[in-house]
Amino acid sequence: MDDASNFEVRIRKDPATGKWHCELCDAVDTLSKAKAARHFNAVHLRQRHFACEYCLAAFSTAGNLTQHVDALHKRKRPFSCKDCGKSFFANATLMTHHDAMHKRKRSNQCPHCTSAFSTKGNLKVHIETVHMQQKDFKCPTCKKTFGQNSNLTSHIRTVHMQQKDFKCPTCKKTFGRNSNLTTHIRTQHENNKKRKR
Secondary structure, three states: OOHHHHHHHHEEEOOOOOOEEEOOOOOOOEOOHHHHHHHHHHHHOOOOOEEOOOOOOEEOOHHHHHHHHHHHHOOOOOEEOOOOOOEEOOHHHHHHHHHHHHOOOOOEEOOOOOOEEOOHHHHHHHHHHHHOOOOOEEOOOOOOEEOOHHHHHHHHHHHHOOOOOEEOOOOOOEEOOHHHHHHHHHHHHHHHHHHHO
16 A cells, blocks of 8 residues: 555544544644645654754654754754743743743653653653653664654764764863753762862
8 A cells, every 4th residue: 555545544534523633643633634644644654854964863844854953953942941041942842841840740640650741742752662662763873773763863963973062161071962961060060069168
Protein backbone atom coordinates (compact mmCIF):
# COMPACT_ATOMS: atom_id res chain seq x y z
CA MET A 1 0.00 0.00 0.00
CA ASP A 2 1.51 3.38 -0.95
CA ASP A 3 1.64 6.43 1.33
CA ALA A 4 -1.35 8.16 -0.31
CA SER A 5 -3.73 5.23 0.06
CA ASN A 6 -2.36 4.53 3.53
CA PHE A 7 -3.20 8.13 4.44
CA GLU A 8 -6.78 7.82 3.17
CA VAL A 9 -7.30 4.68 5.26
CA ARG A 10 -5.81 6.15 8.44
CA ILE A 11 -7.37 9.63 8.40
CA ARG A 12 -11.16 9.77 8.46
CA LYS A 13 -13.67 12.58 8.51
CA ASP A 14 -16.28 12.36 11.24
CA PRO A 15 -19.64 12.98 9.50
CA ALA A 16 -21.20 14.32 12.70
CA THR A 17 -18.58 17.00 13.44
CA GLY A 18 -16.90 17.41 10.05
CA LYS A 19 -13.51 17.05 11.74
CA TRP A 20 -10.63 14.83 10.62
CA HIS A 21 -9.30 12.18 13.04
CA CYS A 22 -6.20 10.00 12.95
CA GLU A 23 -7.14 6.38 13.56
CA LEU A 24 -3.60 5.52 14.68
CA CYS A 25 -3.29 7.90 17.60
CA ASP A 26 -6.44 10.08 17.90
CA ALA A 27 -4.21 13.17 17.92
CA VAL A 28 -5.88 15.03 15.06
CA ASP A 29 -9.13 16.88 15.61
CA THR A 30 -9.22 19.43 12.83
CA LEU A 31 -11.45 20.78 10.10
CA SER A 32 -8.46 20.82 7.73
CA LYS A 33 -7.54 17.73 5.73
CA ALA A 34 -4.17 19.37 4.95
CA LYS A 35 -3.39 19.64 8.67
CA ALA A 36 -4.37 16.00 9.11
CA ALA A 37 -2.05 15.08 6.23
CA ARG A 38 0.86 16.99 7.80
CA HIS A 39 0.25 15.15 11.07
CA PHE A 40 0.17 11.75 9.38
CA ASN A 41 3.29 12.38 7.30
CA ALA A 42 5.29 13.85 10.17
CA VAL A 43 4.27 11.52 12.99
CA HIS A 44 3.46 8.18 11.38
CA LEU A 45 5.54 8.21 8.20
CA ARG A 46 8.30 10.25 9.89
CA GLN A 47 8.75 12.39 6.80
CA ARG A 48 11.15 15.23 7.52
CA HIS A 49 11.89 17.28 4.39
CA PHE A 50 13.30 20.41 6.07
CA ALA A 51 16.91 19.87 7.23
CA CYS A 52 18.83 22.12 9.59
CA GLU A 53 22.00 23.58 8.10
CA TYR A 54 23.69 23.66 11.53
CA CYS A 55 23.07 20.10 12.76
CA LEU A 56 21.53 16.84 11.61
CA ALA A 57 17.97 17.63 12.77
CA ALA A 58 15.17 17.50 10.20
CA PHE A 59 11.57 18.67 10.41
CA SER A 60 8.23 18.11 8.74
CA THR A 61 7.47 21.82 8.22
CA ALA A 62 9.50 24.94 7.42
CA GLY A 63 7.96 26.60 10.49
CA ASN A 64 9.27 23.89 12.81
CA LEU A 65 12.72 24.23 11.23
CA THR A 66 12.67 28.01 11.77
CA GLN A 67 11.66 27.56 15.41
CA HIS A 68 14.48 25.04 15.90
CA VAL A 69 17.13 27.31 14.35
CA ASP A 70 15.94 30.39 16.26
CA ALA A 71 15.73 28.59 19.60
CA LEU A 72 18.75 26.30 19.47
CA HIS A 73 21.30 27.85 17.13
CA LYS A 74 20.48 31.57 17.21
CA ARG A 75 19.50 31.39 20.89
CA LYS A 76 16.48 33.67 20.46
CA ARG A 77 14.72 33.49 23.81
CA PRO A 78 12.65 36.62 24.38
CA PHE A 79 10.45 35.21 27.19
CA SER A 80 12.04 35.29 30.67
CA CYS A 81 10.83 33.70 33.89
CA LYS A 82 10.21 36.34 36.54
CA ASP A 83 11.14 33.88 39.31
CA CYS A 84 14.47 32.44 38.12
CA GLY A 85 15.45 34.47 35.04
CA LYS A 86 15.58 31.45 32.70
CA SER A 87 14.60 32.46 29.17
CA PHE A 88 12.54 30.64 26.55
CA PHE A 89 11.80 30.76 22.84
CA ALA A 90 8.02 30.59 23.28
CA ASN A 91 5.64 32.01 25.87
CA ALA A 92 3.89 28.62 26.08
CA THR A 93 7.19 27.00 27.09
CA LEU A 94 7.72 29.70 29.72
CA MET A 95 4.26 29.00 31.17
CA THR A 96 4.92 25.24 31.24
CA HIS A 97 8.27 25.88 32.97
CA HIS A 98 6.64 28.20 35.52
CA ASP A 99 3.90 25.71 36.37
CA ALA A 100 6.29 22.75 36.60
CA MET A 101 9.25 24.37 38.36
CA HIS A 102 7.79 27.12 40.52
CA LYS A 103 4.22 25.98 41.16
CA ARG A 104 5.30 22.30 41.13
CA LYS A 105 2.20 21.62 39.05
CA ARG A 106 2.57 18.14 37.59
CA SER A 107 -0.89 16.74 37.03
CA ASN A 108 -0.03 14.06 34.46
CA GLN A 109 0.63 10.98 36.61
CA CYS A 110 2.39 7.94 35.17
CA PRO A 111 0.18 4.84 35.55
CA HIS A 112 3.28 2.62 35.94
CA CYS A 113 5.31 4.48 38.58
CA THR A 114 5.26 7.51 40.89
CA SER A 115 6.56 9.99 38.28
CA ALA A 116 4.36 12.93 37.33
CA PHE A 117 4.78 15.46 34.51
CA SER A 118 3.64 18.95 33.64
CA THR A 119 2.54 17.99 30.10
CA LYS A 120 0.90 14.97 28.47
CA GLY A 121 3.70 14.97 25.91
CA ASN A 122 6.37 14.56 28.60
CA LEU A 123 4.34 11.74 30.18
CA LYS A 124 4.04 10.00 26.78
CA VAL A 125 7.81 10.23 26.19
CA HIS A 126 8.46 8.91 29.72
CA ILE A 127 6.21 5.87 29.20
CA GLU A 128 7.68 5.09 25.77
CA THR A 129 11.32 5.45 26.78
CA VAL A 130 11.29 4.21 30.40
CA HIS A 131 8.53 1.62 30.62
CA MET A 132 8.26 0.45 27.01
CA GLN A 133 11.99 1.03 26.45
CA GLN A 134 11.40 2.27 22.91
CA LYS A 135 14.58 3.43 21.23
CA ASP A 136 13.55 4.21 17.67
CA PHE A 137 16.28 6.74 16.88
CA LYS A 138 19.63 5.24 15.78
CA CYS A 139 22.90 7.13 15.36
CA PRO A 140 24.18 6.61 11.80
CA THR A 141 27.79 6.81 13.00
CA CYS A 142 28.01 4.55 16.06
CA LYS A 143 24.59 2.80 15.93
CA LYS A 144 23.70 3.83 19.50
CA THR A 145 19.91 4.10 19.90
CA PHE A 146 17.81 6.72 21.69
CA GLY A 147 14.23 7.09 22.85
CA GLN A 148 13.90 10.66 21.58
CA ASN A 149 15.06 12.34 18.39
CA SER A 150 16.28 15.30 20.46
CA ASN A 151 18.63 12.99 22.39
CA LEU A 152 19.98 11.55 19.13
CA THR A 153 20.54 15.05 17.76
CA SER A 154 22.29 16.11 20.96
CA HIS A 155 24.44 12.95 20.89
CA ILE A 156 25.55 13.58 17.29
CA ARG A 157 26.23 17.25 17.97
CA THR A 158 28.23 16.70 21.15
CA VAL A 159 29.94 13.32 20.55
CA HIS A 160 30.56 13.11 16.82
CA MET A 161 30.66 16.79 15.85
CA GLN A 162 32.20 17.77 19.20
CA GLN A 163 30.19 20.99 19.41
CA LYS A 164 30.32 22.79 22.73
CA ASP A 165 27.80 25.61 22.43
CA PHE A 166 27.20 26.26 26.14
CA LYS A 167 29.77 28.58 27.75
CA CYS A 168 30.16 29.26 31.46
CA PRO A 169 29.87 33.01 32.07
CA THR A 170 32.29 32.81 35.02
CA CYS A 171 35.25 30.72 33.77
CA LYS A 172 34.45 30.47 30.03
CA LYS A 173 34.63 26.64 30.03
CA THR A 174 32.39 25.18 27.31
CA PHE A 175 29.98 22.24 27.33
CA GLY A 176 28.06 20.23 24.77
CA ARG A 177 24.84 20.19 26.82
CA ASN A 178 23.10 22.91 28.77
CA SER A 179 22.45 20.46 31.62
CA ASN A 180 26.23 19.90 31.97
CA LEU A 181 26.79 23.66 32.11
CA THR A 182 24.09 24.00 34.79
CA THR A 183 25.72 21.23 36.86
CA HIS A 184 29.15 22.85 36.40
CA ILE A 185 27.90 26.25 37.61
CA ARG A 186 26.11 24.70 40.60
CA THR A 187 29.05 22.50 41.68
CA GLN A 188 32.02 24.70 40.73
CA HIS A 189 30.88 28.27 41.21
CA GLU A 190 27.85 28.30 43.50
CA ASN A 191 29.41 25.80 45.94
CA ASN A 192 32.69 27.79 45.93
CA LYS A 193 30.78 30.96 46.86
CA LYS A 194 29.13 29.13 49.77
CA ARG A 195 32.51 27.78 51.01
CA LYS A 196 34.08 31.27 50.98
CA ARG A 197 31.39 32.73 53.28
